[in-house]
Amino acid sequence: MRSKSVYKKAYNHLLRRLSDPAVSCLQGPEARLAQDLQISRTTLRAVLQELQHARILGEREVLRRPRPADYFPEEETEQRSAQVERAFMEWILRADIRPGNPINVAQLSREFGVSTTVIRQYLQQMRHYGLLAQRPNSTWIFRGITADFAAELSEIRELFELRSARKVATLPTEAPIWAELRAIREDHVALLAVAETRFHDFSVLDETLHRLIYDASENRFVVEFYQIISIIFHYHYQWNKVDEKARNIAAIHQHLDYIDALLSRDVDAIERTCRAHLAAARETMRLSIGDNVPPQSLASGR
The missing domain is CATH 1.10.10.10 (Winged helix-like DNA-binding domain superfamily/Winged helix DNA-binding domain)
Known part of the structure; x- marks a missing residue:
């Protein structure tokens, strides 16, 4: 096993x-x-x-x-790499990490309950995407997100997610994803009923739905790409607190339309609802970067 x-x-x-x-x-x-x-x-x-x-x-x-x-x-149910990814994302949000802030490997090792080697491996992966920088003394710095980086990432995200969503429509009726989609839909409806006070819970459903769609691609490179999607889009989506409740409630409705389109297997409806939701996510991140990242960070990528 x-x-x-x-x-x-x-x-x-x-x-x-x-x-x-x-x-x-x-x-x-x-x-x-x-x-x-x-x-x-x-x-x-x-x-x-x-x-x-x-x-x-x-x-x-x-x-x-x-x-x-x-x-x-x-x-x-998550493998160690996925657990570290989730823990790192939650840590960035909870600690309100900003561009230029240092990252303590030993501290993260203790907090996540994994070895320093596992932490360094994950940080090296994030470094590959330009999110982190390693200084000569081996300390790590969070660089933040540039406007150009966000635009490029959004473009690739749309290509990969549309491909994955189309693949969902071709899966057999006995595939596990259909029961999972129905269960996720029920979770969205339940959250919508209490969204006035629990709108923060949307981020978990957002990650669950999009990860399920990416996994359906059965393409290792597409699935790996989701790691960078989760850390960046969820990070900036929650960092921008302006109208957060209204945005999250609107996103729940977008998800329900998207899920219904997937369940219908109507490719045109899938593409329409997918593009609408990703366009809203792109705008949220654009506003997040513009409102929260100092101009010098955007210019230097730090």
Whole structure:
């Protein structure tokens, strides 16, 4: 088995599929199921055995619908690299890190519960994108985002996400993504009902939806690109506090339109709703950079 996180992620995926009232049994040969979940047959058999042990499945028939307590916590389904990525993004937001601020590797190692080697590897990755700089004395500095960088990133994001969203429309009806999209839609509707006071929670749904769409591309380079998307767009989306509640509520409605288009498999509707949402995200980041980053940072990239 590749890792516990892979097993737990696959287990949660199957639970979401089995939560659909239209599903009465788990269909398809092992090879197809393993391919859909991107896991080995050994891992799949372990997942099926645990579902049977929990009396959710018989042989393949559904004995009962999954309950919230059956799911593994989302943080346990992420591999270490994804955990560090999420922790780093949350740290930047929580600590209000600005261009020119130093980054303490030892401090992050203690806070994230990983080795300094893992932290340095992640920082090197961010350095590749121009977000960080390493000084001769081995200290790290957060450089921030330039206006040109943001414009280029937005353009590539639109190309990659449109490609991924079109791919979603071609996936078979038994693919796990359809149950996941329906579950994410329910989460959006639930958040919308309490958005007046919990609008900050939107960032988690935003990341979940877009990551799901990028994963559907089945292209390692597109999926890897999402790492830079998550750190930059979510960072600047939350950094700009002007009209944050109104923006988040509007974005929830955009997401619902986008999800409905994906579920409909209507490629024209998918492209229209995708472009509208990404255009709004691009404008939010443009305003965030213009309002929050000092002019010297924009000019120098520091």
